[in-house]
Amino acid sequence: MRKRLLAALAARGLLAEDGRTTIFGEPAWREVPAGKDPQALMDAGALQRRLVECAYGTAPMGEGLCAAWVERAFSRLGMGYVSGDARELYEGFCHLTDTRDLLVGMICATGRDPYGAGGWDHGHVGLYVGDGAVMDCAGGSVRRVPLEPWLSAYGVASEPRWGWLGAIALA
Secondary structure: HHHHHHHHHHOOOOEOOOOOOOOOOOOOOOOOOOOOOOHHHHOOEEEEEEHHHHHHOOOOOOOOOOOOOOHHHOOOOOOOOOOOOOHHHHHHHOOEEOOHHEEEOOOOEOOOOOOHHHHHOOEEEEEEEOOOEEEEEEEEEEEEEHHHHHHHOOOOOOOOOOOOHHHHHHH
């Protein structure tokens, strides 16, 4: 998977000459170091697991509406509705970068992604669902992506960070 991502970045002109960083100075591949594993789903509390169930039951919102999908999944818990685009969620609620701090139900976001005008202006956001995976709404569909490729692909132009949506801790 790492080789495919690096090849895709190179093909788009996003990989720096050193082959290890992007043209934006960010790491081209972001691995989760041994001993820094994020929370597993089986270690999550009931409310965290319920959010994951809500995420699986939330329909895609459409092209460029990743934040709306995350917000709708969260609102299905009955704890209110937080709104904003991915960049606003990133700046307002995502302050953590150590994967040991990544808990089931936290949002994972970047302030910019280079894959289109909307991503550059608004960033991208997904929901950490445990077991080293992020769910998001991209290209008009909901998907489940392994954490390392998600962090690497969306961390091309800005550092991925995570935190609780609306500063409402579920754990």
